[in-house]
Amino acid sequence: MKNNMQTDQKYKMYLWKQKKEYYTEENGKILFKEDTPMEIIESYELWQKQMQKLNDFPTKRTSGLFSFLERDTKEKPKQEPAKALMLAKAFIQRQNEGLDFSKEMFAPGFIMIDAYKKVYTSYLQIPKYNTKKYMIQTHLKNNDMIALLWTMEDMDKVTIFTFDKDKKITKVQEFVCSN
DSSP states (O other): OHHHHHHHHHHGGGHHHHOGGGEEEETTEEEEOTTOOHHHHHHHHHHHHHHHHHHHGGGSOOOSTTHHHHHHHSOOOOOOOOHHHHHHHHHHHHHHHTOOOOGGGEEEEEEEEOTTOOEEOSGGGOOOOOOSOEEEEEEEEETTEEEEEEEETTEEEEEEEEEOTTSOEEEEEEEEEEO
16 A cells, blocks of 8 residues: 555656646646646646756766766866975975075075074075985975975985975975984
């Protein structure tokens, strides 16, 4: 009995189509006669709601099962190399190879704290190592900070860079991991 009732409810929205004597169709619009029973009109309203849901489905923002479709259809911006990461790597290269630093790399108020807690307040004071025996192993990024893990001769180092909104270096802090 319950299955029969569910089936009746399921097909209730099609009842109006079976009762053509109660409506006329003009230019794609359905016009009901004055003596149309309420259940026929309710059936038509259910059908309209279902059709609207079907029409809205492809454009509806979904999360969950169909969210991958939305991601695939969006045009993806071309990714440029991260300016901050390139700047951090250039810093390590210039410091190790004894090259001069460019003023444009640094924000006003720049500060550097080396692994031995010595503070430098100008890019002109940054110590240079004059070695080619260094290798950047990996990096970690977090908003306006980048940490480079690198090796110089027999020493593992971590250098943390902080950047301003223009991607200029505001702070450099070095740590020695091992000797």
